[in-house]
Structures are given as C-alpha cells and as structure tokens.
Amino acid sequence: MIDEMMRQTIEGIIKKLPCRDSAVVPSLSYIQKVKGHISESDMEDLAVILQFPEARIFSAASFYSMLKLKPKSRHHIQVCTNVSCSLIETVTLFDYISEKLGIGDGETTPDGLFSLEAVECLGSCGYAPAMMINTEHYENLSFEKVDEIMDAIIKG
Numbered sequence: 001m002i003d004e005m006m007r008q009t010i011e012g013i014i015k016k017l018p019c020r021d022s023a024v025v026p027s028l029s030y031i032q033k034v035k036g037h038i039s040e041s042d043m044e045d046l047a048v049i050l051q052f053p054e055a056r057i058f059s060a061a062s063f064y065s066m067l068k069l070k071p072k073s074r075h076h077i078q079v080c081t082n083v084s085c086s087l088i089e090t091v092t093l094f095d096y097i098s099e100k101l102g103i104g105d106g107e108t109t110p111d112g113l114f115s116l117e118a119v120e121c122l123g124s125c126g127y128a129p130a131m132m133i134n135t136e137h138y139e140n141l142s143f144e145k146v147d148e149i150m151d152a153i154i155k156g
C-alpha cells in the first residue's frame with residue numbers, strides 16, 4: 001500500500017517528467033527502493049495515482065528484471081543463461097547454483113539468505129560465464145570460484 005508521503009513523492013516524480021507514461025518505471029523503482037519490493041496493492045495504488053489501467057502497471061513491473069515483485073533475499077543471485085555463458089561446461093552455471101542451493105528460478109532459500117534468478121545477459125559475454133550477487137558483478141566463473149564466493153558469503 002502506498003501511503004500519503006509516498007504518494008506525494010510519486011506526484012513529484014510525475015511533475016518532473018514530460019508525461020505520465022514516463023513516470024511508470026521511476027515510480028515503481030521508487031516504491032521498490034522504499035519497500036524492498038513491489039506488492040500487488042502497491043501496483044493497484046500506483047495505477048490510481050497515474051490514472052492508468054492496473055494491467056499497464058503490472059506489465060511494466062513484470063517486464064523489467066530489476067523490479068522485484070517478491071521480498072528479496074539478503075543475496076540475490078542473477079545468473080546469465082544466454083548462449084555465451086552456457087557453453088563453458090556440460091552443466092550450466094545456473095543449474096550448478098540451483099542444485100547447490102536447492103532452489104529454482106525465482107525462488108529463495110528457506111533461511112532467506114539467497115534467491116536465484118535466470119537472466120538473459122549481464123553484459124559480460126566476452127568474460128563468460130557471469131553472474132551478479134546484489135550489485136556485485138562476477139565474470140570468468142568456474143564452479144570452484146562460485147563455491148569460494150558463496151562460502152565467503154555464508155561465513156559472513
């Protein structure tokens with residue numbers, strides 16, 4: 001639910017932009033920044049504020065991978081599953097991490113420490129395979145390197 005203070009901030013975002021269309025993604029990003037993720041009721045409230053059909057807000061929110069519709073884990077892992085990043089081993093990096101954590105695409109470990117997401121490209125095609133954990137970028141990965149990175153996170 002969007003409270004009065006958030007509504008006023010979103011109205012401020014709208015005023016700075018040439019049209020209401022331009023305010024959809026910045027408003028969704030703002031909601032996520034404040035609340036950590038974007039709930040269904042947030043999207044319904046935003047539709048009212050922007051005077052758009054709810055479906056328009058829902059489609060934008062579900063299109064952009066940087067917008068999260070579920071609560072985030074402490075360490076959100078995005079693994080590139082595009083061709084360059086999938087040709088390195090017989091088992092893909094995504095499948096390796098999925099097996100290691102016991103979770104699939106879009107899922108979170110029961111302790112809330114890790115969530116996993118398959119993405120199309122992380123812009124590191126020449127340094128494949130690649131993944132991101134929160135805002136940290138990792139390239140030229142091997143299964144051993146992934147183990148080291150994740151073990152370091154688990155140990156804190």
Ligand code: FES
Nearest residue numbers: 080085122124125
């Ligand atoms: S194909 Fe994997 S980062 Fe581009």
